[in-house]
Amino acid sequence: MGLDTPKSMLGSRNEEPGGELRLGDIPLSQTVELVRIDLPSEGAEPLLERGVLPGCQICPVRSSPTGDPIVSVDGSLLALRRETADCLCVRLLSDAS
Amino acid sequence: MPTLTADPCVSCAQHRAKSLVRLGISTDKWDYLIALAGNPNVGKSTVFNELTGLRQHTGNWPGKTVVRAEGAFVHEGKRAKVVDLPGTYSLLAGSADEEIARDFVLFGRPDVTVVVVDASRLERNLNLVLQILEITDRVVVFLNLVDEARRHGIAVDPVKLERELGVPVVQGIAREGVGIDDLLSAAHEVALRTDAVTAVRAEQYTAEVEAALDHLVPEIHNAFPDTPNARWVALRLLNADEAVEGAVHSGELGQLAHDESGALVEITAAEVRHRVLKKATSLRWGLPSNFQDVVTRRAYQVAEQISQRVQVRGLKKVGIAFDQKMDEWLTSRIFGFPLMLLILAVVFWITIEGANVPSSMLATLLIDNGHSALKGLAIGMGVPWWLDGLLLDGVYLATAWVVAVMLPPMAIFFPLFTLLEDFGYLPRVAFNLDSLFRKAGAHGKQALTMCMGFGCNAAGVVATRVIDSPRERLVAIITNNFSLCNGRWPTQILIATIFIGALAPSQLGGLVSAGAVVGIALLGIMMMFLSSWILSQTVLRGEATSFSLELPPYRPPRVWQTLYTSIIDRTLIVLWRAVIFAVPAGALIWLISNISLNDLSLAHHAVSWLDPVGLLLGMNGVILVAYVVAIPANEIVIPTVLMLTVLTGGFAMGEGSGVMFELDSVGATGDLLRAGGWTLLTGVNLMLFSLLHNPCSTTIYTIYKETRSTKWTAVATLMPLAVGLTVCFLVAQIWRLVAG
Structure with a gap:
């Protein structure tokens, strides 16, 4: 899938740059809202297809034997890699207005 | 194609169960062709087995069916060939199995495409349904795993969903054979239908995209008069989809439409084909660079809106704790290995x-x-x-x-x-x-x-x-x-x-x-x-x-x-x-x-x-x-x-x-x-x-x-x-x- 821009950012990009939260920083069983996926589209598409969309609620449920997160999103469980989780910008639900 | 003599009392429900004659893999001649599509692990193979009486190996994990399996049955005197496609989340063809599924829906010209969807993950599954509806109206949606959805506290209203989508929706539990009879009749009806229906088309494109499409679609019609889905091909070309570009470049696109009949068609002249590609490229320059993202997001929005209108969430969950407990142990840091x-x-x-x-x-x-x-x-x-x-x-x-x-x-x-x-x-x-x-x-x-x-x-x-x-x-x-x-x-x-x-x-x-x-x-x-x-x-x-x-x-x-x-x-x-x-x-x-x-x-x-x-x-x-x-x-x-x-x-x-x-x-x-x-x-x-x-x-x-x-x-x-x-x-x- 060719894209004109190599780095496509899905979702709005207007958060403050410093204090961005990443899914990888979220403690287990805390539900957060996905703001943006910082991945090129080849990396982002499989996530989008599995229901990881900006605006969705996502919750780290558990870590694997080697520390990769399992997240719950749209009623199903998804195993991510840690690097992938660090590319997902999220915000706490209480901040969302 | 030969038609078996039809029994007069075809309408009674009891007859229907008996009228299903499973033919296993004898797929040489058929009156209509059914494609089974759906996301991975939603039970396509189970539906396939229920329909054909075959015992294709089913397993509870995504990506089990990697090649297309074929089978057949007779329903109300008509022979149907069923093709079980590999599970895909979309038709964008990222991997070999997705390409198999997409090419079949696009060019195999099935008389009816049955999209099996998981009722507990409707939103995500609808994305694929909407993509298939862009290609064809001859679709039946089989809302599978309603029991599992119920366990997750989700109920989906099939009548509302049918109204939203504009194509028949049948609900059931394939593992238990529930709903298979209704699915058969619905597929049968759609396959033999001659008049067109108006399925919902997620009109997800901005005016700029629509204008570009208006320019490109006639070119494609001109180059490949038999291509059934010029609009879809045009969209893929605007997205610079390499597989579709390749099919246009080589002239294969015209051939694919005739693959199943085996007829030889004249290959479109090279300069006509190149004109299509050149046109697509020049139109693409006129579009905003994040146009693909906009399209993708819009598609998901439509799927989300529809699923919100047809489902009731937050019912009492049953048995979910069991899943969580199991996973806590089986994938645990300490006990996993x-x-x-x-x-x-x-x-x-x-x-x-x-x-x-x-x-x-x-x-x-x-x-x-x-x-x-x-x-x-x-x-x-x-x-x-x-x-x-x-x-x-x-x-x-x-x-x-x-x-x-x-x-x-x-x-x-x-x-x-x-x-x-x-x-x-x-x-x-x-x-x-x-x-x-x-x-x-x-x-x-x-x-x-x-x-x-x-x-x-x-x-x-x-x-x-x-x-x-x-x-x-x-x-x-x-x-x-x-x-x-x-x-x-x-x-x-x-x-x-x-x-x-x-x-x-x-x-x-x-x-x-x-x-x-x-x-x-x-x-x-x-x-x-x-x-x-x-x-x-x-x-x-x-x-x-x-x-x-x-x-x-x-x-x-x-x-x-x-x-x-x-x-x-x-x-x-x-x-x-x-x-x-x-x-x-x-x-x-x-x-x-x-x-x-x-x-x-x-x-x-x-x-x-x-x-x-x-x-x-x-x-x-x-x-x-x-x-x-x-x-x-x-x-x-x-x-x-x-x-x-x-x-x-x-x-x-x-x-x-x-x-x-x-x-x-x-x-x-x-x-x-x-x-x-x-x-x-x-x-x-x-x-x-x-x-x-x-x-x-x-x-x-x-x-x-x-x-x-x-x-x-x-x-x-x-x-x-x-x-x-x-x-x-x-x-x-x-x-x-x-x-x-």
């Missing part, structure tokens, strides 16, 4: 303990009694000695051995393994192992193809199609042989029982043997990591690509169906394959044992010629000859070893008295082997070599078909063999050093 080993060990232990009694009963029946009875009969009939020897001592004995040695462990092991698969444990194994694969530079899904290889390496090699990166797919293909396959489990179990289990006190023997087999399987997994890592560092250099894996919900295994499918599909098919190869192998073994050169049989020559090499490797000449004979199928290694030991050992074959075997138990087999000079080292090295040697000829052929490369086929064939020879040599030398 130990539980994995424990589960494997228990499966082997049950197999080893359970197979003992039936194995010895079969051996008594087929070999002790059956063979001598047949021998007596042959002598009574005055059959010449060579014919009697070839057929009874060669063919019959080899076959009887295969059955006696392999049937009982397989009949226990496969159902147990299939139950685990059906339950949903395999993706958890993949998940647990992913980070190790990533460190080895391989794809996480290689863990799934590895599990598939535990069944059959050829199947494992085909399963690598779920991996979209060519480099990682090649790594998975080359290293798949390190998964201990069907044909090798019985060897492992038997040898472990004889040589390793026997070291322990008898009540612990089974456990110790099971532990040894688990050890060999683990060694295989470690070799897979190691060789993947070496390949990624050298000839197939590269980084692992990103990976996310869906963990399917645990589904209660359907015990009876699992027993049935695993006995029919796996046990009997594997056994049959082994028997087919055992027949010529038995004849060959008898011939080389009885054709003499300089007073010694050919087998003697081969065995004694290979004996020094075999001893250097901690094995013997018999084993090496057996591995040459067994290239077509690993299953016959043990029978060949036994026959060669008997025939060349000269201790069990009394002259003129026929052949005498007392292999009525595993213990007796062990005595025979020990009498043939086997030691604990021979047993251990046979187990190692059984794990680490060239793939069987079927797998080699499959690797060639998948890679289309002699070079990589040779690497995949010779690399494990070289590893095996090296490991066995080192073990033998060290063993002898230590043991003195």
Whole structure:
């Protein structure tokens, strides 16, 4: 899938740059809202297809034997890699207005 | 096309159940064509089996069906052909299996496409439905797994959904056969419908995109008048979809539309084709660069809106806690790996303990009694000695051995393994192992193809199609042989029982043997990591690509169906394959044992010629000859070893008295082997070599078909063999050093 821009950012990009939260920083069983996926589209598409969309609620449920997160999103469980989780910008639900 | 005579009372519901005549795989002629599409792991194969009466192997993990399966049935006098497509999240064709699905929906021109959707994940599933609706109106949506959705506290209103989508929606539970009748009637109606319906089209495009489409669609119509979905093709071209661009460039697009009819069409002139591409490129420049993202987001928004309107969420959840509890243990940081080993060990232990009694009963029946009875009969009939020897001592004995040695462990092991698969444990194994694969530079899904290889390496090699990166797919293909396959489990179990289990006190023997087999399987997994890592560092250099894996919900295994499918599909098919190869192998073994050169049989020559090499490797000449004979199928290694030991050992074959075997138990087999000079080292090295040697000829052929490369086929064939020879040599030398 060719894209004109190599780095496509899905979702709005207007958060403050410093204090961005990443899914990888979220403690287990805390539900957060996905703001943006910082991945090129080849990396982002499989996530989008599995229901990881900006605006969705996502919750780290558990870590694997080697520390990769399992997240719950749209009623199903998804195993991510840690690097992938660090590319997902999220915000706490209480901040969302 | 021929139409069967229709029964007059076609409308009554009771008739319908009877009017479904399943035709299995006789798909030569049909009145209409049904394509089954859907996201991975939503039960397409189950629906397929319900419709066709076939028993396509189903498993609870995404990406199980990688090739399209075909079947047929007759409903109300019409023959329908059903094509089960690989599961896809979208039609954007990122991997080989997605491309198969997309090309079929696009160009296979099915009369009706049944989209199976998971009611508990409607939003995500609707995305695919909307994409398919862009291509065709002839769609029936089967809302499957409504029971599972209910457990998650979700209810979907099929009537509302039908109104939203504009195409028929049928709800049901395919695993229990619920809703299949309604699905049949709906599909039947849509397939034979002549008038058009107006399905919902997610009009997700901005004015700029629509304007570009208005320019491009006529060009495509002009270049490829028979293409059914010019608008869709235009959109893909605006998205710079390489596959579609390629199809336009080569003129294949015009051909594909006629693939099923086999008619030859004139290829569109090259300049016309290039004009389409040039036009698309120039139009693309006029569009905003994030146009693809906008389209994608809009599509998901539409899916979300629809699903919110038709579903009721937040009902009381039932049984969810169970899933969570299970996962807390099975993928836990601390218990994940130990539980994995424990589960494997228990499966082997049950197999080893359970197979003992039936194995010895079969051996008594087929070999002790059956063979001598047949021998007596042959002598009574005055059959010449060579014919009697070839057929009874060669063919019959080899076959009887295969059955006696392999049937009982397989009949226990496969159902147990299939139950685990059906339950949903395999993706958890993949998940647990992913980070190790990533460190080895391989794809996480290689863990799934590895599990598939535990069944059959050829199947494992085909399963690598779920991996979209060519480099990682090649790594998975080359290293798949390190998964201990069907044909090798019985060897492992038997040898472990004889040589390793026997070291322990008898009540612990089974456990110790099971532990040894688990050890060999683990060694295989470690070799897979190691060789993947070496390949990624050298000839197939590269980084692992990103990976996310869906963990399917645990589904209660359907015990009876699992027993049935695993006995029919796996046990009997594997056994049959082994028997087919055992027949010529038995004849060959008898011939080389009885054709003499300089007073010694050919087998003697081969065995004694290979004996020094075999001893250097901690094995013997018999084993090496057996591995040459067994290239077509690993299953016959043990029978060949036994026959060669008997025939060349000269201790069990009394002259003129026929052949005498007392292999009525595993213990007796062990005595025979020990009498043939086997030691604990021979047993251990046979187990190692059984794990680490060239793939069987079927797998080699499959690797060639998948890679289309002699070079990589040779690497995949010779690399494990070289590893095996090296490991066995080192073990033998060290063993002898230590043991003195």
